[in-house]
Amino acid sequence: MTDDTPPETETHRRLGSELDLLRRRAAEMGHWALSMVHDGWTAFRSGDLELAQKVLDRDTELDRFDQALEHEVIGFLVTRQPAAGDLRAAAALLKATTHLDRMGRLGFDMARITTPSEGHDVPDEILTLLDTMAETVEEMVRQALAAMERSDAELARGLFARDDAVDRMHRQATRLIVRELAHDPLLAPRLSGTLLVARHFERIADNSCKICERTIYAATGQRRAEYLPRHSYRPYALEPNRGP
Numbered sequence: 001m002t003d004d005t006p007p008e009t010e011t012h013r014r015l016g017s018e019l020d021l022l023r024r025r026a027a028e029m030g031h032w033a034l035s036m037v038h039d040g041w042t043a044f045r046s047g048d049l050e051l052a053q054k055v056l057d058r059d060t061e062l063d064r065f066d067q068a069l070e071h072e073v074i075g076f077l078v079t080r081q082p083a084a085g086d087l088r089a090a091a092a093l094l095k096a097t098t099h100l101d102r103m104g105r106l107g108f109d110m111a112r113i114t115t116p117s118e119g120h121d122v123p124d125e126i127l128t129l130l131d132t133m134a135e136t137v138e139e140m141v142r143q144a145l146a147a148m149e150r151s152d153a154e155l156a157r158g159l160f161a162r163d164d165a166v167d168r169m170h171r172q173a174t175r176l177i178v179r180e181l182a183h184d185p186l187l188a189p190r191l192s193g194t195l196l197v198a199r200h201f202e203r204i205a206d207n208s209c210k211i212c213e214r215t216i217y218a219a220t221g222q223r224r225a226e227y228l229p230r231h232s233y234r235p236y237a238l239e240p241n242r243g244p
Contacts, residue, residue, distance in 0.1 A: 015086045022073060022093050027149040029065035030100045030211075034141045036062065036107030037204060041134045044110045044197055045127065047117030055111035062104040069097050088221065089151065092214035096148060099207040099214075103141065106200040113193045122187070122194055126176050130194065133169045133201040136162060137208070144208040144215075153219040156212035160228055166205040171236070173198040 036055050043052035073094045076082070082090055140162050147156035177195045180187060213224050224230075 012086075015080055015082055018076060018080070019086060019089050019093075022069070022076065022090070023149045023151065025065075025069050025072065026093050026096055026100065027145045029062070029069055029097065030103075030141065030145040030148070032058070032062060032065060033100050033104030033107065034138060034145075036104045037110070037141070038107070038134075038138060040107035040110030040114075041130075041197065041201075044114045044193065045130070047115060049114060049116065052111040052114035055107060059104070059108050062101060062108075066097055066101045070094065073097075085218070085221075089218040092218035093148075096211050096214050099210045103204050103207050106204050110197055110200055113196060115190065115193065117190070122190055123176075123180055126173065126180065126191075126194060129169060129173050129176065130198060130201070133166060133173070133198065136166055136169070137201045137204050140166070140205055140208040144211040148211055148215045151215065151219050153216045156215040156219075157227065159209060159212045163205050163209050166202055170198050170202040 036058050039051055040055045042048065043055060073090055077087075077090050077094075080086075140159055143155065143159055143162075146152070147159070174195065177191050177198070181191055216222055216224075216227070
């Protein structure tokens, strides 16, 4: 530090560097969780029990990421005692670890319910829709991680419209699966798992949005209600032309 550099400026720079490192660690955890989601769906779709087991085995490392990052963030809060934006950033990362862990666990759950697909073919219409959900959700996770790592509020704000699309696909998948269950009860074991997978994708999208909410709050101090008012919700049964 040069003599003409104010101490508070140097302190802020040091805290910023430490926060950047914590963000990179969180992004690393997020990509690990994303790999579990991707391979969990691949295993479930193809009935690949060997790949499913590999996903299940990754859960231990996910736990290590979660515990280590929580410890590092708490250590930063205790030893550095940050204020204002730095405090928001650390608190946001602490909460983000919960959402990252949940995403990985949803990939774990897809692997856990994987069964051999022989004799249990799911209609192509449903699989194609779930493929689209998987692709959309994975893009959402990557965008959320990039926004978090860069502390980019604008990139984070761009995620929420995609969540509405995933919600629509989830409702459509539910309708198609219920229809097929009525037509062919023998498909029930496989389709019940498919219904769970559709729900898992919807939850992964929601957790991506939560990470973006934390990112925006850390960068701007704004809560979601200040920039994206919530919809007015009604039970699906009371909405015209809407199924379950």
